[in-house]
Amino acid sequence: MKLKLTWLMTLFMAFVMQFSFAQEKTITGTVTSAADGLPLPGVNVIVQGTSRGVQSDFDGNYTIKASTGETLVFSFLGMKEATVVVAASNTINMVMDEDVETLQEIVVVGFSSKSRDELTSAVSNVTSEDLQKIAPSVSIDNMLQGVAAGVQVTAQNGKPGQTAFIRVRGIGSINAGNQPLYIVDGAQVNENDVNAINPNDVESVSVLKDAASTSIYGARGGNGVVLITTKRGKKGKDAVIKISSRLGRSRKVKDNFTMMNAAQKLQYERELGVGTGASISSDAELKALVALDHDWQDDLLQDGLQQSFNVSISGGEERMRYFFSLGYDEDSGIIKDIHGYNRSSGRLNVDYDAKEWLTVGTSLSFSSMKTGDPRDRNNAQNPIRAMYDYNPYESFYVLDANGDPVLDANNEPTLNPTSSGYPASAELRQNLTTRFNNRFLGNMYLDFKLHENVKFLTQVSGIYDQYRRENFLQPGSVLDIIVNGDPVGSRTDNGSFDFTWTWLNKATYSNTFGEKHNLEVTALTEYVRNNFRSYLAEGDGFVVGGPVVLDVAATPASVGGTRSEYALFSVAGNVDYNYDNRYIATATIRRDGSSRFGANTKYGTFWSGSLAWNINNEAFFKSNTINTLKLRASYGTSGNDQIGRYASITTYGYFAYNGVNTLEPANFGDPNLGWEENSNYGVGIEFGLLNNRVRGLVDYYNRTTSELLLNEQLPFSVGGPTVTGNLGEMVNKGWEFELAGDVIRTEDFRWTLNANLNLYDNEVTKLVNTDDPNTPDNESDLFTSANFYSVLRVGEEVNTFFLTRYAGVNPANGEALYLDTDGNVTNVAAGNEVALSGKSPFADMDGSFGTSVQYKGWDLNANFYWKVGNYIYNIPEQNMLADGDGIESQNQRIDAFNYWRNPGDTNVLPRPSSAGFAADASQTSDRFLQKGDYIRLRSLQIGYSLPKRFTDAMALDNVRIYAAGTNLWTYAPEFKGDPEVGVGSGETQTAAVGTIPGEFALYSYPTTATIAVGFDIQF
Template sequence: MKLKLTWLLTLFMAFVMQFSFAQEKTVTGTVTTAADGLPLPGASVIVKGTSRGQQTDFDGKYSIQVNQGDVLVISYVGMKPGEVLIGAASTYNVALEDANTLDEVIVVGYGTTTKDAFTGTATKINAENLEAKTVSNLSQALKGEVAGVNVVTGNGAPGSSATVRIRGFGSVNGNQSPLYVVDGAPYNSDISSINAADIESTTVLKDAAATSIYGSRGANGVILITTKQGKTGTSKITVDFKTSINTLFLPQYDVIESPEEYMEVSWRSLVNKGALLGQADPAAWASANLYGTPEGINNQYNIWDAQGSDLINPSTGKFNPGIARKYTPTKWSDAAFNTSYRQEANVQFSGGNEKTRFATSFGYLDDQGYAIKSRYTRYATRINLEHKAKDWLTIGGNIAFTGSRYVNSSDAENEASSSGNIFALTSTTPTIYDVYLRDADGNRIADPIFGGYQFDYGGEYGRRAWTNTNGIADANYDLVQTDVATVLGNFNVGVDFTDYLKLELRYSGQYNDEDYASRANPFYGGSADVGGTLFKVQDLNINQNFLQLLRFNKSYGAHTVEAFVAHESTENRFKRMGAGAQTAILPNTLDLAQYTTPFGKAYSFTQGWTLDSYFSQLNYNYDGKYYFTASVRRDGSSRFLNDKWGTFGSAGLGWVVTSEDFMANSGVLDYLKVKGSYGVIGDQGTNLQYGWQLYNINDTADGSYSFTQGATLANPDLTWETSKIAQVGFESTWFNDRLDLDVDYYVKNTTNLFFDQSLPGSSGSANIQYNDGKLQNRGLEFSANYRLLRDGDFKLSLGVNGEMFENEITEMPNDYLTGEPKVLDGRLSQGKSLYDWYMREWAGVDPASGAALWNMYYDDVDNNGVFSPGDEKIGSMTIYLDENPNANVRKTVTDTYTDATNKYVGKSAIPKVRGGFRLNTGYKGFDLTAQFSYSIGGYVYDSGYARLMENRNLIGSDNFHTDVRDAWQQPGDITNIPRFSAGYSADTRFSGTSTRFLTKADYLSLNNVNLSYTLPKQAVSDMNLTNVRLFVSGDNLMMLSARDGLNPATLISSTNSGIYMPMTSFSLGAKIEF
């Protein structure tokens, strides 16, 4: 019996095993693209609910063991995932759809949505477009990419940030900058701390429906940055590296390069001065005063083998050709600028399964500027992790560390008058001066301390240009350095109560530590008399953000409702400490303990702010055609005292017209969505303490202390600036998906503007800030992308974007003290923009005398049509007409600058249209892209050019633009350039601020060209790689403007010869995927 039972049990087990093996089988198939049937090598094939899986081979084929009833999940980057239920068949071919053909998912405030459902304006920048550019700071890469986004590259130093403005100028004195949001959390640190190689997508939010959910922080637009995440079913290693040459390539001002020509210009200037002084023989007087007199240049700087009086032929005004140089001065630009190098390398590991996704990266950057000793280095690492711990619980987060150093670049935007500014120095220093100190025979003098040759600081021999300084020496011997350590951490938890109700929690912390040091050497320059100086500042910025959000998302037939309610708290704390010392023990150290004598007074302070917010949003969709969005947010800010809380919100409507039945056979129109929105947004962008009264504690010589009221008088009623924003627009696709065309029109009215009012001395404070006045920005934006060729091996597309906007002060503030309407001379007036020009009007040059002329307006009291005794000169047109609205205003000309009238000149810095365009071409594995920016209309004040046309100083003080060749020389000359007269007192205002230097701001710039080649799949597969792309690129390659050296993109309304001009980079690199 026992043997029989054993035999039966063995038979049963064999049957069960046979049945089990009969259920498991091998299935095969091919994964292809749905659009063209091409195989997809490297596609992920996983048995759902398990970790079993594999990748397709080069031909897109797979083979896998499965059981009947299993589900295969097939995925590929850039494709919509597919699922296959295993039945009796043994072959399952799968065609995946391109994700771009689906309803595009876009990142928006506190979540994601689809292109159809979004009623606002959000522009997603392709990661490939940013990746093509060689930049160390993301803000620099935004130039020309998005309609309505103006990027001003005021400082081209390595690692520097650009100024970004979205849809005009949102305030007069308050905040105008957009809010950056990184992985869902508001970002308050230096944007250069984010490695561009870690960025998956960048989205710009512009209208109220898009930004109002961020409340007071979204008033000037929002830039959303999402970093790279791992993909389910894939495991990938990506390595990219790039090496570049950095140089000053864009055209500079045309200046006098020849020392001989400089002396000719100086001689003619002295001739004119001699004539004005009544000299009997102005030419002889000029020759006698070129060198060695109070009018002339120190003989030490005579670089020729001749006396100064013999250099110029008085009959021709030309340099005598037979005179040789003792030496040729070193060009200041050659000593200040050179070709440098940039090295960048990044590696990323990413992957995931159904439970866990991860991405981790490390990046290194060494960006050397073309200006000597300027440099930016950065080490960056990041890890992103998401894990589905339970079916109902998801946890995740990311943490990033960036360590960076700016050397001699963070102060590069100093004013042109600052002593160490090599950018102004190279263009304005006369070419007769050498960079290095020379003896009486013209030989360079050896430097016994640093080696090489001593630099000429100008003090020993009375050099008139840049006396007692040498910016090139400062760059070599001194140091300006900033070390930055940034830690970012986002941690989030998602709890699914049901399939339609979810709780989201997120904590974000940002820690930013900046250590600034400025060291001047003890041997040469301005600190030599005190034995060297060291000044150090440490800034510590800590920002914390905590979000709790409950989200509901459910469909009811044709109705879909998505809504959330949330609370968010933000706290910022800022600490600064600073101290300085002089007389160095060890001259090359950055340790204050190595200096014997403190200078100034060490200081420190702590400040901060908090923002508490309650908000909600409702999104409604009916039948995939009609969309409605509404949001409301209540913010409480610690910056305000009596009126801390503001309530803001928006509503938006969208209609996908092409989803209607009557559009089923629409022909050329493939997609059309019309949309509109209206919202109210506040801005807390005032100084942290203007609502509170501050007092200064001062020590005195006798050891006692005094308390003084702060410079700004507290205004406890200070409150939010408020913007009401309306928008209408449409998004469309035409001609069988060949043309995308989007257009938006907006009006933004801002009230309760922050204005400053000067106070009388009896108040104990200098000024007070208050709310008043109204400002309007209105504009039209467009974006178009046309795919001319998209089928076959050759592809060609063209994209263009632009904005046309106007800015207007619709109501001036009332005077805080009198309550009367405020009138601001030469800056602002009702009905004009923030960037209209107020100045004296240039009227040309008097042909008889060569004197400069300006327009003088006067009140013709006696109405005789000419300026006569009893008529009133008008100094400021704005103020005079405010006080005398019925004045009989007439115009004449004057050669006295101070008599000319300051007035609105009918011109603005705001262009008629500006934007960018992009050309993309491809042939098989080759791709070529070119990206441009343009601006049409508007005027810029060319202060860099004005400085090169100065006439207020003695000879030897300034270099000149080559336009000085056309200056007036004798009676009857017809020219627009007045006489040069070597600092003659009556002529010193010839280059004063006037419309003479207002220049058309039109420009066309070539920002980037990138040529790449992607190796064939078969060749890559043979190397056990997934993808290999090689590329060469160039950045900042061209600037066409009204004048060489004029770069209207560097400042909003004027130019400056003292800024670090944009750097041109030529790059070679590769991106390899395993």
Template sequence: MRKLVTLFFNVLLFAVLQVNAQTKTVTGKVTDSKDGTPLAGVSITVKGAAGTVTQPDGSFKIVVPTTAKSLNISSVGYTRQDVSIPASGVVNANLVREDSNLDEVIVIGYGTAKKKTDVTGSAVQVSGERVQDRPTANVLDALQGQVPGLQVYNSSGEPSSTPSVRLNGVGSLGASSTPLYIMDGVPIDAGTVLSLNPEDFESVTVLRDASATSIYGSRAANGVIYFTTKKGKVNRSQISLNTQYGVSNLVKPTLDMFNGFMNTKQLTDFWVATGYQTQAQVNNLLSIYNADTKWYKTYYRENVPTTQVDLNISGGGGKTTYYVSGSYFDQEGLAFRSGYKRYTLRTNVTTTVNDWFQMGINMFGGYDERQTNPYGTNSTNRGLALLAAPFYSPNDPSGRPYPNLIPGWARYNPEYLANTNRGNSNNLQFNPSGYIQLSPLKGLTIKAQAGLEFYDFRESSVRLPSFIGSLNNGAVSEGFTRGSTKTFTNTAEYKFSFKNRHNFTALAGQEFIQSATTAFAGSSTGQTDDRLITISAGPTNFSASSSRTEYAFLSYFGRLNYNLDSKYFLDLSVRNDQSSRFGRDLRGATFYSAGFMWKATKERFLSNISWLNDLNVKATIGTSGNSSIGNYQALATVGSSLYNAGTTFGISSAGNPLLSWETQRQINLGISGTIFNRLNFDIEYYDRKTSNMLVSVPYAFTSGFSSITSNVGSLSNRGINANLNYAIIKKKDASLNTYVNLGYTTQKITELFQGKQFYIIPNTGVSWAVGQPVSYFYPIFSGINPATGNPEWFRPNADPNLIVQTNKDPRNVTTAFNTNALQQNTGIKRYAPLTGGFGLSGSYKQFSFNADFSFASGKYMINNDRYFFENPNQFPGFNQSVTVLDYWKQPGDVARFPRYGVQFTQFDSRLIENASFIRLKNLTVAYNVAKDVLARTKTITGARFFVTFRNIWTLTNYTGPDPEVDTNVSLGANPNTSQVAFGLGLQF
């Protein structure tokens, strides 16, 4: 028995020794590569063994097979590492934060992010730091001049205005040319951007060519702007508080224009000289009114405030990260009852449940209040208020503003008018999105994402019963609009390699978008009490209306990325879209793209060139679609009305069952690289052709409809985008960098409709002509005849088909003005061919600065204000620009204006002005408090003081209020403003 027991223990001991001989224990510690902080909750795995996680001090212990060669170490917010197991069995790893490589990673579409250097398509990324700390509500304003080929214009000084945005020229003559906006993988409306908080953005990526945009198919014909919001970092908890206060004023070109009007002596002397009034009449007038008023100071305020407060908390522990932010923004406009107030709240949470399951949710909510001063265009209550004679005064003899009507001027005090005729609106915005991501196999990622864009917009208009212009007859109207867009996206991505040389990424996906908008409105008049201004309190003119509109997209797409030795890259994509906006049998369209990139510096024959650090050559081709039209233009619709107290029905739109996709084909050729580790360059040529354009084609009114939307014509845009960045100084405590970027576009219409060679768009001064860009079509002014003092205009070519060819024959002029008879091609382009920006940034120890300029060259605009401000005999009794003093008086005079008694200004080419400009868009100077000083507080880890200037300098020859307005005709514009803001940023 004893022998049996001894034999049993010997066998057991042998088995234990054998097991121990097949495994070993590995220990170590994981820290942050940047600051050496121990990382807790880091996943440690190895094939054939149970995984573990690190302790609070970053240490770990794991039993692994003796055959194990390496450990897989991963954590949310850090780059995954495979670390070899040394003979000692001790592994100490330093994980690199993913955000430290932000400039090297870029989101270009569906699927996982890619290294920036591996992107075949044309994509430009702007870091979140470049769009933050700006004293403006809209993040798009900060992109002006930052991206080659991206044109951003702010057409109004209203704080709630939305800039116009175009990429690589105007892509369509009829449909929208606005890019597609994406936030964290979910499409959003262009108007939603205003409701977002720029402080929440990690980066903004602009996708410009077909290789980058075709995967989005529908609505991507005009490029894509992708917003990536911030996320937390594991073991990097941080509280950030940023606040700033600033003031706004008119920009200098606007002040120059406003100060360019006649004072009291100039105006009255002009009246006497021209015989409009006698000296006795003037003396009598000045005995009653004897002021010398600068009226813009009455209609525009000075030093109006802007306040911003942003608070965000971010961090993470274990396998979960979070980012929570809240913000408050309040900016007043220079005009009365003009302003924008916004509150936002965002929560982004991501968690890795286990090695194969990840999920996340982003929640954004915002509420804003908007007030817009409505008295622009032809209104003498602001837009044309400079017509007021300077001898009138807005103040009584004691210096106090007249409470309502201004004597002589017969207009209301602008503050009184705004307060008694109120227009207010507010918007509730909600944009949640969430995803689940599975990795069941190595290299395979399956992702399902859903997003909602919801808004509830309310606008109201009130005329108080106490308004003396309509006493005891108030008016109230209210309207509500509610919209929701649901997006469901499912993708499967598989990455694999063959022989460690051939690297593939295959993606397949499906997307469904459904949108619905409902609206209703009501109004009434006759309210008699300011305390009771509801619709129901108005006994007269009751009205009510409601509407509903919907659209949907169903899409299937795929992409294949391949690279050989990370040297030769090939990207292929295809997408099929179905849109409810088109004819039943024409709703589908398929778009494709192909892109190639060669990393030339990886070739042996270039590897030894020391000054050439990087050189990439790219070529892409692809198609994309545009469906930015109304939702039911393919359908013949019926509308109802009232007749003899009964409901009637009639055809309200003709419809077009043949309506289908507008398509674009784009080719890009590019080269980029780095020289001497200092100069980065990126230059590309593009050829963009739009066909089957969605255009409202005119028809004779006898058909019952003035126009029908159809697929007609074609348009070509070709150009060059270039970006240069140069590091002048690169030292530990000092840096100095400069950049310049530009986008140059040549536009040509290659086909129109109904066999037409040209089409003059009514009441716009603009024409489309085959073989030419969109151009201004106006009578061309020849000059003032020095012998007679009469104005003269060039006669167009006698053949009506040749009026697209500019005629400036000095022997063929006329003094008889007729718009229709004299209009011809001026040869002036509607859209600026050259836009861009340049700037300088640097730092020295704790100090830093950043200056960004934007510019537009070849930008022209009809300055319609001059028709009113330079036409004294058309608007007698009103003030005029001092320029009208240069008028013809006697034979031989070379003058700007004709003799008095003849209309000084007509709607002709004189009003088409060069609105090219260079503008100092942003100047920021900052001081960062030294770390050793902050260490004494034991709570504050970062402190930054800064001052930011916006639009403080503009160079332009345009004589209107603002050269940046993006329109063919400018009249009574609410001009852009300049700001100076002081800020403080704290981190805890």
């Protein structure tokens, strides 16, 4: 009986305990750091063995449901994982200790990841948290401006969806491309495809800057490498859903000069005796014209509307992790009558542990973009030139005697062609150009654990870009009548199919010997292949209001197409040695074979070696002030093969003469054409003070680019074309400084300041024939580039401006004066051009400074970017201060009134052309060459995260609302116009290889200032 009673009591107690353990209760608490006692936001709190989990809020608070006896697991990057068993109390406060081994920021480098203290090379890393503080952009490269030391970013122009020019540590090449290599999750991406990546999907961006980090990429890494890693799911984490949306307005950045209004322009014309002003016969006529005064910017521009919506779901179980996202971005642009840009994007990243020894995964993304193109060339079709050129007394529509618009044959108001002879609005409405891009980007991989110390990865990745451009000139339109005479209309369809794929095989051995000797050896092969196809079809003759497809064109006009291929095969090896996290050494070697080079020079070998010393880990180094102190040094080589695909072989083409096609050489190849080579050495120091509240680094680099791939003109006796050869050398060197500090760091209030400074020095040291003693110095040292206002000269900076020097105005007669090549004063500009030493389109220094403030739920982030020492040839100013030349059809700046009038006048513009000095007054000279120095409030953002009690009531983890601005304020002391000049003119100066960013300003799409509001929700 006693045994039965004991058994029944045991069953009863087990039942009670089981019931009590199964009863969930709400656990609350705060997570803080043991180092400084401050709360830790974003800590993962998970009920062990389940999918239940939350994150701590900004104040370190968390709320989770768990049962007595269950275990809570606390994890956070840089902290040791902590566990606690739920007992009777409903409050569990957790203090987490730093994990020295993982505290350092994880940086993606080459084909691996390392903590910051393991790096021996110069790498700038931007995390997703950093990107959130930057005013948003649809293209990730624009967001890097000012946030990475040694990385100079210039927007190509302000067109919606436009990418940027990026220069890593100076000018790496002259003719073989200067853009860095972009790698997205292992897939090589063309620089023009970067805007296919949704910035909301990006986990981190690493910019590899020296040969120690880029040599593993061999031929492709000569201009630096930008590694973009997208977000992935985390193991053992419940699904996290994030929704973000943004709505904004954009407007052209305000000019720092003033154009004439109607009364002023008419007065100016009357003074000079030209144009409409000179023909006015009565006060009534003058008043009528003045009454028409308006600003053409109001007629041709609008406030742009920007919209963005993104949703993502990420999480992971014991064996599988996933990240899924969808995004939509739209920007109407600031030019009326065309829709600027929209992009739809999607991504799926999956990792699955199929076996203990095998992980498989994929990263797949798709984007579809549509862009409306205004005419970006230097003529009357360009609306940006029109809004400055058109006279303010000329109406938008043709008006009758009563001031009403005159109607055309379609009963529509007739657009005024103005004195320029062509209405820009007709171009926007009737000559329609639209571009479409569909891009597929992704990879698939198998990661084998062959042994405890040996791993093998095979990965296939690629990008497929389907591009299409459609242009339709409406029949009967203004341009159609001008071009064709009859209302026939025309259509052009052209496009391309571009596929680049990469197959990577990598074996890695890693081991630790004697607890202090850490060794990792990597061997890899990589094969890259690109296939490119293009097509072109044109047709004339369309019915007004009828179908617009080529199939209904009355007359086929032309058809064309091209095909090209490119391949690169590489083998490489890398050795990393780390002794007790004090002494670190890395060595790399890679051999590339490129189809772009001649049979005799197809292969190139690139290598590097680097060392680092973590002094703070030494036993003798004991400091309460200095927490981090590290020295780095590196030397290595990398290559560049970014030239035409068939420059090393002689190619032929058909050329028409008198209606007969003749086969002739189109290019003379050189079988010895070989690699450009970058030899790069650098040293650096990294430091952290006062418990790392003050952090910084100093880097010096010296980079020699030899065997420059340049074009040499052949004598006419052998045909006269150019041939590409290895013909020069130049040196880039400079300093990089970074400094950040937490001015205030308390539980409720954090204030951080940051800044970086970059100093650049460039010199051309060798050009074609410079070693030939029979060649005069003035011929050997001067090598004219295929650009507009600059040359290459030994001893000077690359692309030094080559202009006649302006000497001011002769006070006796108002004549424009210049200096000849010997420095003597003359009144002739043409033929007196000289290299202007120290003046080029490239800055001597640039940098940024900013601040970040957090107070409870509030956050404020601001960033200023600045640039000093570059020069820009200002063509718009040359037109707006034309000294009376052609002013009948183009408006002038108000300071054009300050011209020479009487003998003895000084500090004035030349006497206008009506006085007989038109020939040379506004000719090309350094009169219009201006310093491009500027400082800009690049980004400003203020946000507020709702308190936990509100988000809990809404069953949400986090809600943040914010307002953000871009390009809100600019100060340019000398340059008249917007100083951030990339492409001067999209058609006059193409954005392809060889374009010199900022060489001249013309009438490209303007930079815009944007203000937006948005929200981020997580649950």
